Amino acid sequence: MHVLVASAPDGSVFLQRLDAAGRPAAPPEHLARDGLAGAVRRIEAAERPRWVWRRTPDWYSQLLAGDVPLGRCHDLSLCAGILAHSSYTTGYVPGTAVAAAGHPAPPHALPPAPLSPHQGSLFDHAAPAGPPPEALAAEFAEQLAAVSRSPHRPRLALLLAAESAGSLAAAEMQHAGVPWDARVHDGVLAERLGPRPPAGSRPALLEAKAAELRALLGAPGMNPDSPQELMRALHRAGIEARTTRAWELREYSHPAIAPLLEYKKMARLLTANGWAWLDAWVSDGRLRPEYVVGGVVTGRWSSRGGGALQIPAQVRSAARALPGHRLVVADASQLEPRVLAALARDEAMASAARGRDLYAGIAAAGFGGDRGRAKVALLGAIYGATTGESGRLMPQLARLYPRAVGFVEQAARDGERGLTVTTHLGRSTPAPSERWLASQRTATSEEQRRADTIARDRGRFTRNFVVQGTAAEWAECWIAELRLRLLGLRRKGLRAELVYFLHDEVMLHAEAAAADACAEAVEEAARSAGRLLFPGVPVEFPLSVAVVESYDQAK
DNA sequence: TCTACCCGCGCG
């Protein structure tokens, strides 16, 4: 049922079956490192165990290189991070078992900081050093015990399973990469910026735009990339902007504004996703970002390198299926508001969400059919808006949906008081910062004002945390269910791979013949995620799914 | 010359 994989002190690989409580259930096997893939493949086929290891990337990237996909795992390091903070359990301290087993690593630190990308590539196939196998087995048993004594055992168990499945999916996506056509990308750049220039100089169209701008502002030699120079030039031209942000500049009517906004757009494309980006992050026709599972406090993933979680609309046409293949792109519609309706058990909001478009449903129920205002009001409730249109609409929203609004208000009040808040499955906020604690020990009224600001900031954070974090849990359950279905399709000879994940959106690269089955699998996985998180709660999580040749054709 | 920080903008 569980198989621990670890490095033995002598450099061999240590495999051991563990029982349901994490205790050794059979004598360990020692394997030579090059025997690992074969052994794992055999055990996976025969037993479909949950693989237990310190960190998924340590083992799974080499297994994927040997084409050994796995169904389930338990990532001790990620689960330690969750359990250490979770208000759903008590008495768990990460690394205690490791330290007790005599490992010289510092206590409280089962997972040292992740390897830097450079180290990762250098040592990918080297022996991952770390605590001895017995210590990892003891740590696993500690984690299972922490789940067992939780009053929310099923939820916490689901969270650890989903996070671990996420680590498998992340490794698979990094291994596969997004199919990326550098010629298409280069074409986009050439059309918007001009042909690729020598390194260090501006492409022709960008340089021309800079010249036009200098002429219109009467500022020869001005470098538009320098905020200071730009600000001086704007002021001399009578544009009294306080910042150089695009949305503020849009307020002014002056002949230089339009070219300036165009310049900023073009310069952004060049620096963020230009030729240098292509050179650095696309190789062998694939964009291979590194995903950091649980990299955000709320449980969302972050990424390292290439800004993979911010691929701008402008270059999405370069993400193209290979010949004979399709991209299946799916995203969850209005995920966060729907999660809020489920969290708060708000029947009224759930019924407004019954259709495809939640905002339209809410608009019809109480905003005179004005979808835009309904959306602003709801997002304002989730983010904690107090001023502007969104702030003004709050009372109206609260009358319509007292349970939903009350739920986020409670999370905000708790945060302001320095309490921990927790997602549906059990991810809790870290303790308030030292800055927060210090701010509460104040005397003067000046300090008190600052303390209030800090408390309100934390209130907005905790308000959003419960919703964003629970949405991340839904998405992780979704991807977990999806990858199991893809493994099933693979056994039927239908090949498809997960290639991209972005908070509430997934992309598959599938053989054309498998595309429809993939679209169905994505839908099934979403229904399953809803049932796993909120059994019996009548909130729907509809998707929009597109089968396309390139990413820009989706939605 | 190097480092740490801020700004601005892209994504959800």
Added chain:
DNA sequence: AAAGCGCGCGGGTAGA
């Protein structure tokens, strides 16, 4: 039209 959450990144800038 534009303030309220979470990120990563590149370039400019200030200080060492």
